[in-house]
Amino acid sequence: MKNLLLGAVAYDPKVVTIWEGMRTYFREEAKLPIEIVLFLSYEAQVQALLDNVVDIGWNTNLAYVQASAWSHESCAPLAMRDTDLVWNSVLIAPKGGAIQSLADVKGRRIALGSRDSGHAAILPVHYLAKAGLVEGTDYQATRFNTDLGKHGDTGTSEADVLRAVMNGDVDAGMVGTPFWHGIQEKNLVPAGSIEAVWTSPAYPHCMFTARQGLEQDTKSAFVKALLDMKWENPKHRPILEAEGLKEWVLPQLDGYASLREACTQQGFFERR
Amino acid sequence: MLRQAVAVQVPKADLTFASGLLLELHQAIRATPKGATFSVHLKDQFALAELERWSSLTGNALVEVQSSEAHGVVVAIRNGALPASEREAERPIGSRVWFYTNFDCNLACDYCCVRSSPKTARNALGVGEVSAILAELRLVAQTQEIFLTGGEPFLLEDIAALALTAAEHAPTTILTNGMLFAGRRRSALESLPRDRVALQVSLDSPDAGLHDLHRGAGSFEKARAGIRIARDLGFRVRLAATVSTDVDEQRFRDFLDAEQIPPEDRVVRRVALRGFAEAGLALVRADLVPEITFTGRGVYYHPVGATDDDFLVSTALRPVADIVRKLTELRERDAVHRNSLAEVFHCA
Numbered sequence: 001m002k003n004l005l006l007g008a009v010a011y012d013p014k015v016v017t018i019w020e021g022m023r024t025y026f027r028e029e030a031k032l033p034i035e036i037v038l039f040l041s042y043e044a045q046v047q048a049l050l051d052n053v054v055d056i057g058w059n060t061n062l063a064y065v066q067a068s069a070w071s072h073e074s075c076a077p078l079a080m081r082d083t084d085l086v087w088n089s090v091l092i093a094p095k096g097g098a099i100q101s102l103a104d105v106k107g108r109r110i111a112l113g114s115r116d117s118g119h120a121a122i123l124p125v126h127y128l129a130k131a132g133l134v135e136g137t138d139y140q141a142t143r144f145n146t147d148l149g150k151h152g153d154t155g156t157s158e159a160d161v162l163r164a165v166m167n168g169d170v171d172a173g174m175v176g177t178p179f180w181h182g183i184q185e186k187n188l189v190p191a192g193s194i195e196a197v198w199t200s201p202a203y204p205h206c207m208f209t210a211r212q213g214l215e216q217d218t219k220s221a222f223v224k225a226l227l228d229m230k231w232e233n234p235k236h237r238p239i240l241e242a243e244g245l246k247e248w249v250l251p252q253l254d255g256y257a258s259l260r261e262a263c264t265q266q267g268f269f270e271r272r
Numbered sequence: 273m274l275r276q277a278v279a280v281q282v283p284k285a286d287l288t289f290a291s292g293l294l295l296e297l298h299q300a301i302r303a304t305p306k307g308a309t310f311s312v313h314l315k316d317q318f319a320l321a322e323l324e325r326w327s328s329l330t331g332n333a334l335v336e337v338q339s340s341e342a343h344g345v346v347v348a349i350r351n352g353a354l355p356a357s358e359r360e361a362e363r364p365i366g367s368r369v370w371f372y373t374n375f376d377c378n379l380a381c382d383y384c385c386v387r388s389s390p391k392t393a394r395n396a397l398g399v400g401e402v403s404a405i406l407a408e409l410r411l412v413a414q415t416q417e418i419f420l421t422g423g424e425p426f427l428l429e430d431i432a433a434l435a436l437t438a439a440e441h442a443p444t445t446i447l448t449n450g451m452l453f454a455g456r457r458r459s460a461l462e463s464l465p466r467d468r469v470a471l472q473v474s475l476d477s478p479d480a481g482l483h484d485l486h487r488g489a490g491s492f493e494k495a496r497a498g499i500r501i502a503r504d505l506g507f508r509v510r511l512a513a514t515v516s517t518d519v520d521e522q523r524f525r526d527f528l529d530a531e532q533i534p535p536e537d538r539v540v541r542r543v544a545l546r547g548f549a550e551a552g553l554a555l556v557r558a559d560l561v562p563e564i565t566f567t568g569r570g571v572y573y574h575p576v577g578a579t580d581d582d583f584l585v586s587t588a589l590r591p592v593a594d595i596v597r598k599l600t601e602l603r604e605r606d607a608v609h610r611n612s613l614a615e616v617f618h619c620a
Contacts, residue, residue: 094294167330168298189329190322192290 003035004218007045007054010038011153014242021239029235030225041149042116049075049211056222057209060151061118062268064207065260069269074212077253078219079226081245084205085252089124090180091198092165093172102131102198109140111161111173116268117152118205118259119176120161126262127200142170155179165194172197204255223250277517278348279303280310286344287312288319289326297326297349304351309335314345323347335542365562365599366413369442370575371405372567373397373434374423379449381487383514385547386579388423395568399433401589405566406441408592413564419472421447421575432460439468445510447472450498451491462505470508472539473499476515478527486514512539544576562599571595573602 004026008019019036026034037054039045042063049057049067056078059067067075091110093099099108105128113120121143125135135141144160152158161173162183180196183189208226210219226248229236240246263269280303287293293312300310314320320337327334327349336348372386374396380389409415418438425431425446438444450473453461473495477483480492502509511533515521521540528538565572569579570587577583585598 094298095290096292097295163329163331166294166326167332168294168301188325190289190294190325192288193294193322193326 003033004056004222005037005054006034007037007039007048007057009042009045009058009150009153010040011147011150018239018242021242025229025236025239026225030221030228032221032225042151043149046070049209052211052213055211055214055218057211059207059209060153061203061205061207061256061259062116062122062151062263064209065256065263066268067209069260069263070271071212076210076212076214076219077251078208078210079223079248080204080207080251081243082247082249083245084207085249085255086202087119087205088177088202089119089127089174089200090177090196091124091172091174092162092180092194093197094165094168095192095195097171099172100197102128102133104197105133105139105172107139108171109142111142111144111164111170113143113157113161113174114145114148114150114152115143116148116150117157117176118203120152120158120174120179122262122266122268123200123203123259124174125266126258129265152176162189201258202255203258204252207251277309277519278311279305279308282310282312285313286315288315289322291315293319293323294326300349301332301351306352307350309348309350311346311348313343314347317345320345320347323349363561364414365603366409366564366596367416368419368563369409369413369415369417370419370421370563370565370578371397371402371434371438372422372565372575372578373402373420373425373431374428375568375579376427377422377424377449378427378451379424379488379491380548382548383486383516383543385544385576386423387547392423394423394427396428397434397566397568399430399437402434402566403437405589405592406437408590410441412593412596415442418442418444419447419575420444424449424452426452426457426460429456431457432463435464435469439465443468443470445470445472447474447512448498449474449487449491449495450502451494453498453501458501461502461507464507466506466508470510471502472510472512473502474512474514475499476513476524477520478523482520508537510537510539512541514541514543516543547579562603564595564599573599 008015010016015038023034023036026032037048039048042060045057045059046063046067048054050071057063057067064077091099091102099105112124115121128135128139133139142164144157146157146160147154158175158179161175164170165173166189229240229248231237231240231246280300282296282300284296287296296312300312304310314323317339324334331353333350333354334347335350338346374394375386375388376390376392376394377388378390418441420434420438425434426448428434435444435446446469448471450471475483475495476486483492483495484490499509511528513524515524524540560574560576562573563575565575565578566589567578571585571589572578573583573585585602586595
């Protein structure tokens with residue numbers, strides 16, 4: 001059987017370990033031979049998907065909606081992690097400081113993550129605009145465009161946002177809920193120093209995306225293999241843990257509307 | 273009172289992050305020129321631990337901490353990171369090795385990081401142990417420099433044998449106050465090879481007043497005399513100053529310039545908040561590059577904390593391979609902690 005080519009973005013060395021595990025599972029247990037193609041940017045991965053160079057891409061929410069839009073909906077969603085279903089953006093600010101709500105951003109300076117990060121830039125700017133706050137007019141933004149091409153996967157720009165807030169360079173900053181929960185769980189910020197003063201509506205994150213024309217049987221076999229991975233199975237569990245999920249789930253597409261709207265407004269569907 | 277000159281004092285006292293310390297820090301940073309320091313008055317040691325977390329996040333260095341029952345916890349904070357000259361460069365574990373040959377000393381300096389004094393128990397390592405350690409070390413590390421320190425190493429009758437043993441392994445520097453170069457101790461000094469053994473003599477100030485204030489009356493003149501003796505005998509002599517303020521540091525550097533001391537023979541460092549010191553640089557393990565430090569009590573992460581439990585690596589001195597492995601693990605663990613912020617969120 002021909003190898004199914006699966007694209008993933010290597011934003012960290014651990015990505016190799018993760019996909020080694022997935023490759024072994026697919027080949028030895030699911031009997032669906034896959035080979036992994038690693039990219040250094042989502043732009044390159046999406047282009048490879050559009051050009052039929054890879055069969056399936058493990059995409060961020062931005063990469064998924066771009067592939068979908070640019071293929072006129074021919075690139076199909078296949079599956080996502082349970083942990084991809086509910087993400088939020090969070091406005092963090094010093095406790096007792098000038099910003100206690102989204103409306104308080106007016107006239108202030110806030111920090112944003114990489115411009116291609118859905119959770120630390122694109123959706124925050126979108127929700128601020130919905131609240132009547134326009135960047136450059138109603139508030140000033142310090143943008144940390146670090147690790148561009150990784151769509152915020154590395155978390156580096158969110159760490160920059162946090163440092164700017166802690167140093168008083170900005171009045172507040174936007175990060176995603178995984179980062180916000182992580183720094184609290186690991187006690188990385190002094191207790192009681194900052195707080196979440198606003199949380200966005202929920203939106204989904206990553207999505208396995210199939211190239212246009214991929215046979216339905218192949219897509220179904222791939223999805224079945226994912227759904228057959230069980231947290232309780234000691235061979236599957238380390239792979240699932242490393243990938244940050246308990247179970248793979250079928251696509252839930254409603255939540256992508258806000259990102260599509262934001263991408264349209266902010267020019268992320270324009271081909272460069 | 274802080275020894276640091278501070279540009280701005282945060283007026284509120286007993287601060288914690290829960291009671292608005294972060295906003296006070298922001299105001300102080302805005303009011304303090306880059307590179308200058310400001311001070312805050314904290315509620316307790318818990319607030320200090322939280323402040324250290326803030327410091328590691330933002331890069332603003334905590335340059336002095338004073339803690340007393342009367343005044344609580346007062347901290348001097350630099351607006352910005354320490355200049356590169358005050359930070360340590362990375363070097364392989366085992367490339368620099370320290371032996372605390374003994375802990376007793378003829379002086380009782382008020383900032384001594386290991387609490388040495390004439391009353392301190394000797395806790396000597398001994399030639400046999402040093403020799404055994406070096407034999408094992410040869411197999412697991414490429415040692416470039418060895419330092420023999422104390423206490424005052426020249427109090428030991430076997431200092432010459434210790435130095436010769438070390439010097440066979442790598443170029444060796446003996447840290448001394450330079451006050452004991454007479455009689456049998458001078459003979460011991462004379463017996464050492466000039467091309468393998470150097471001396472590092474402590475001199476805290478260009479004038480007797482400040483030096484004697486820390487180290488005891490008359491110690492300045494005796495140290496100067498010791499430096500002359502060592503130089504006349506053909507030894508390379510490094511001058512080491514432990515200073516408390518920018519002003520003191522600059523005065524000492526001017527003195528070194530006037531004495532035409534080459535850069536490689538100058539050691540100028542800040543008082544560390546360890547041992548006898550009541551104020552100084554608050555150093556945690558993660559701030560430092562590990563330097564294997566053997567003592568009669570065990571092996572430590574760095575010589576600046578060679579009596580402190582938080583720097584203790586092992587109570588056993590050997591096998592040295594295990595010590596090197598433990599140090600490597602500790603350094604990696606600290607590096608992970610430093611990088612943990614970036615690792616909080618990885619999407620996959």
